[in-house]
Amino acid sequence: MKISREIKTAILVLSGIALFIFLFTYLKGEDLFTSSNNYYTKFDYNGLTMSSPVTIKGNKIGKIEAIDYDFDSGKTIVEFSVTPKLKFSKNSKVRLYQTGLMGGSALAIIDAADGNTAQAGDYILSEVKEGVISSLGDDFSGISNDLGTTLKSADTLVNSLNDLVIDDSDEGLKKTIAELNSTLKSFKNVAFSANDLIRKNDEKIASMLENFDKTSAELAVLVKSLNEANLANTVKNLDEMILKFNQLASGLEAGEGTMGKLLKDDALYDNLENATKELELLLLDIKLHPARYRRILSKKEIPYEEPTAAELNNN
Structure with missing residues (x-):
């Protein structure tokens, strides 16, 4: 044919x-x-493109079929298809997420796994996962504000340095640089002098540090000895003794006991004073008339005579 x-x-x-x-x-x-099942979801805004992937647990199982704007509700209606092998719950969520730093979006099915299997044509609830770039937007704005403040501070510093340089001509700048070099040389000489001084007194510094270490060790031993000596109990006993002295002084002040009565009882004091005077007169009489007391056993009694004023003054 x-x-x-x-x-x-x-x-x-x-x-x-x-x-x-x-x-x-x-x-x-x-x-x-290949055949597929189509489902629908809604978003407040559109971040998808035609043929954007649909994934579950990171695996591609479908794609975007259509994107339409609903003028009545103001939402974006997205139609997506998945392989018929996938069985997921009608109560699952469709998550809009970014696939990279430079943009690009996709849908991910977050399966509720409650046994209520979705049928083709069902509407699935949606959610939006904030991307890396969008999440950093506020931080970048704060960083930009801080950067602006830093640049303003740097500008102010430069202006202040310009004000320090009175003559901004070439000769003035050269003179300023020369003065700066002179100042740096002075600092360098001071540093060399300090290093030389440290080098010459290296042994003394080492000895001083060693003595400081020994003193610290001895101080630690002293503190340990004081702790072992139970200084707290000693202070406590001292406090108790002072308290007893205070109580004794309070008793004396109140006239308690023999000492308190002696200090507070005027009659007792007068009696003791009179007894002392009489004892003094007795001793004086023994001194002036010893023969009177040698005849104590004699039948002849020698009467007592009070000493005269002259005798009292002489003794």
Whole structure:
């Protein structure tokens, strides 16, 4: 059977059209030889593009089929398809997330796994996961404000340095740099002098540090000895003794006991004073008339005579 040229041309044209359709659908991410189930969800804004992937646990299982804006509700209605092999709950959520730092969005199915299997054509609740760039937006704004403040401070510092340089000509700048070099040389000389002084007194400094270490060790031993000596109990006993002295002084002040009565009872004091005077007169009489007391056993009694004023003054 001979095929005419017209039929051959028609077959080539139809084959080209079929190949074009296949390539076009392939570039759109569609597969003509596989079936899928379509579902719907809604977002407050659109961050997706046609053929954006649909994933579950990071695995691609579908793609975006259509994106339409609902003028009545002001929401974006997204139609997406997934492989029929996937069974997920109708109460799951479809999460919009960014796939990279430079943008690009996708949908992820967060399965509720409650046994209520979704059917093709069902509406699934949606949520939006904030991306890295958008989450850093507020931080970048704060950083930019801080950077602006820092730049203003740097500008103020530069202006202050310019004010210090009275002559801003080439000669003035050279003179300022020369003075700065002179100041740095002075600091360098001071540093060398300090290093030389430390080097010459290195042994003394080492000895002083060693003595300081020994003193610290001895002080630690002293503190340990005081702790072992139970200084707290000693202070407590001293407090108790002082308290007893205070109680004794209070008793004396109140006239308690013999000492208290002696201090507070005027009659007792007068009696003791009179007894002392009489004892003094007795001793004086013994001194002046010893013969009177040698005859105590004698029948002849020698009467007592009070000493005269002259005798009292002489003794």
